[in-house]
Amino acid sequence: MTYESSAYWYDTLMEEAPYDAWQSFVQHKLQQYGRRGAARILDIGCGTGELAIRLAKAGFAVTGVDLSENMLAVAQAKAEAQQVTVEFFQQNMTDLQGFSDFDCATIFCDSLNYLLEEREVQQTFSCIYKLLRKDGLLLFDVHSPYKMDCVFRDALFTSNDEEISYIWSCYPLSFPHSVEHELTFFVRGGDGKYERYDEFHQQRTYEVIQYQQWLTEAGFTVLEITADFTDEAPTETSERIFFVAQK
Secondary structure, three states: OOOOHHHHHHHHHOOOOOHHHHHHHHHHHHHHOOOOOOOEEEEEOOOOOHHHHHHHHOOOEEEEEEOOHHHHHHHHHHHHHOOOOOEEEEOOHHHOOOOOOEEEEEEOOOHHHHOOOHHHHHHHHHHHHHHEEEEEEEEEEEEOHHHHHHHHOOOEEEEOOOOEEEEEEEEEOOOOOEEEEEEEEEEEOOOOOEEEEEEEEEEEOOOHHHHHHHHHHHOOEEEEEEEOOOOOOOOOOOOEEEEEEEO
């Protein structure tokens, strides 16, 4: 399930998202591993383009890819309003077509966790390997098994705001380290009345060693594995795992 109904208020829901930290992570890793200047970046699962636009403003040549047509429409409108050049394409990350010679590919905000089958993750890594230049970087984050099994499992989150309220329920799926997010939104319209929208999202993650194996099989060298926007290795209670891999 892609973000269709919620695309147009997604940025409001994500006001507290760590976009500055993601941007800093990308710029630091590009500099650390010798990709200075106007590097070409492919932002996969770009959503409403928030990170892609920030990176473009920082001087990078950015292309955004997402599965959701509505998210891309919002992203394009934002880029035009901010007078930033970003190319946006609607594609599935498991079958990226027509891209080549990128210095870096990114998959943030746990977008990779929407792939429920092992082969889909493997296909994604293989596609990205082909579109990167030699020594190009793949930077991505995923939910940890701990977050899936202990933070999300049977959890209930709510928000009561004047413009947008939601009820977010989480249920385990049959896959290991997986969850279904059941989201009900109440959005206030121009007439003051609230309209209800329902979305269902499924996510799955894997052990760190499994991601390492798939990256290696795709041809990558895994340079770093850290957690929660730190330089520290993941622990049993880390929630977001970061990977840096190089072609």
